[in-house]
Amino acid sequence: MLVMVASVSGAPGVSTAAVGVAALWPNTPGLLVEADPCGGVVAARFGVRQEPGLAALAAAARHGLPAVGPMRFVQVLPLGVHAVVGSGAADTCAGAVSVLASRPAALAGLAPVVVVDAGRLYPGSPAQGLLSRVDALVIVTAGDTEHLDHVDTRLAGLRVSVPTPQVGVAVVGKSAYEPQEVSGRLGVPVWAHLPTDRWGAAVLSGRLSGPAWTRTRLAQALRGLAATLAAHPQQQPSRAALEVVR
Template sequence: MLVTLTSISGSPGVSTTGLGIALTADSRKLLYIEADPIGSSPTLAGYFHARRRHDRSIIQLVEPNRHGRIGPAFQHQIVRIGPFDPEEPTKAQGWFVPGLVNAAQTESMKSTWGPLGAHLALLSKQGGGDLLVDAGRLNLRSGHQDLIRHSDVIAIMLRPTRTAVAAVRAGLGPLQQHLENTKSPASIGLIVRGTEPYSAAETAAATGLDVIAVLPESPVHAQVFSEGASLSNWRRRRSSYLRAIDGTWQKIERFHETHQPVWIANSPYSSQPA
């Protein structure tokens, strides 16, 4: 399964959530890919405390893509993460591909987003494991929609505020139109960060999208992933945020099993994006 995390406005914690899922998912193999057009690697800068060189990156795929060699080049960009929990060293080991080094590289990536998305979709269907993409804030002018359209699930993160809901409603139409035009297999749902001022049910009703998961607001506990912070065993066990993160991948899987885009649901045929 290929899953994309994104947002439409604000900073609801896409990168923090993505890394948290990657380190806690009950999946035989989950690869996390940083694909935010803004650039930088939150994982290298935060979780690794900037102690690792940013010499592997999706930007290294641009030249190989011109020669039809994106597959072999992609394998060389993978970096090991973990473990997240020293008490369970066999559970929380992950792999990720760092994002762009800086925003100036966005233009160079335009012709590579689509082939990268196609390669990720192929990996997921050929037994290469599950893949989770951090697409950052949605920007249909950056070109990375050509990657996103290959997803099986697109999870839009937001806080349940009036402004965030309004932004999702405004940006959802162009995204849905693009997915339908390209015959994308992606179903769209919400990951809601926080429970105030509106409930998950109210947020779903206002946006017209089903909620995949709700994550409690817990800035201190979120720093485990965003900053590589340490928590005592007592605080780990009592953290509702960490428990919620731990169960999010299973909720994404259930969402995928029960949701299809309208164009697939209403058609006797189905196909992958060209």
Template sequence: MLVVVASVSGAPGVSTAALGLAALWPGRPGLLVEADPCGGVVAARFAVRQEPGLAALAAAARHGLPSGGPAQFVQSLPVGVHAVVGPGAAETAAGAVSVLAAQPEAVAGLAPVVVVDAGRLYPGSPAHGLLRRVDALVLVTAGGTEHLDHVDTRLAALRASLRTRGVGLAVAGKTRYTSEEISGRFGVPVWAHLPSDRWGAAGLCGRMSGPAWTRTRLAQALRALAATLAARARPAPRAVLEVVR
């Protein structure tokens, strides 16, 4: 299953949500692929190297992935998830994302569940190519009127890019609108409300160690979102690359 987490404006917590989804996926963690063309943040937040990571994976993908699978490009994060981390430099990140987005089936085949942090899906973002294969697109948005208006202006174009109807919203922070009002306006479900939770965010941003973050309100919301998305999963193909054997 390929899940893309993104926003259309601002910085409502896409990286935090994507990491939490991968870590809390039912049964076993998913693989996080940090494919934000504006540059990655995971390596800096968790004090890991930028390589092996997305740039090396993209370089290998130009000639077909090695027979050993993606394991050589993956790093283990303290929150209990494996990740292909993105480079911090926007130019390098955008180039790597362009290469991988041209091969969405290969990205989807990296693991049984791949959660992609696509950053902001601005018009012309190289990450748009991934939408041709995505099983679920999670648009993270703040709940204010101006942020929802931005979703309104971009949603039709994004839905036209999808091969399925699998798009939903994750509303971050407080909002004066109900889920029914938001869903009724956009014609897509509100899959989650992500609370403002400094402890949960601290665990997913590398500022707090240990498993305590998994008991926070944010973790509970992300665990429920992961379960909702997992229920949409198609039967997995028999031949699939495992990240860790």
């Protein structure tokens, strides 16, 4: 399964959400692939090397090498998550993502579950080339009118590239709108509400550590999102499930 986590506006915590979904995937963690054309942050946040990583994977794919045996491209984050990290240099990342977008099997074949952090899907982003291969696209957005407007205007174009209805949103922080209102307006399900949780966010961005992080409100919400994606990515979680993570 190939899951893309992205935003269309601002910086609502896409990398944090992607790390959490990979870490908390049911039964076994997913493989995180940091494919943000604007540059990677995961290596710096967690204190691991930038290479081998996304650039090495793209170079292998460009030369027609088989997309198997992913360990040579992988770093292990302190959370125990295996990750193909992006370079901090935007031009290097953009070039690597462009190569992989033309060879999506190089990502899909890396592991049974691959979680792609695509950063912001701005118009013309190289990461949009991966959309035709993803099984689920999670749009992370703030819950205010401004950001929901941006999602609304971009969704039609994005859904052309993604097999419908496997597109949904994860709303970050407080919102004046109920999940049903957001879903009704956007025409896609609200798969999760990600609460403002500084402790959970600090662990998922490499600033804190400790085994208790999986009990934070943010971790609980991301675990629910991962379970929803793993089971029925086309379905909206129940209102009761959403209330648990508020």
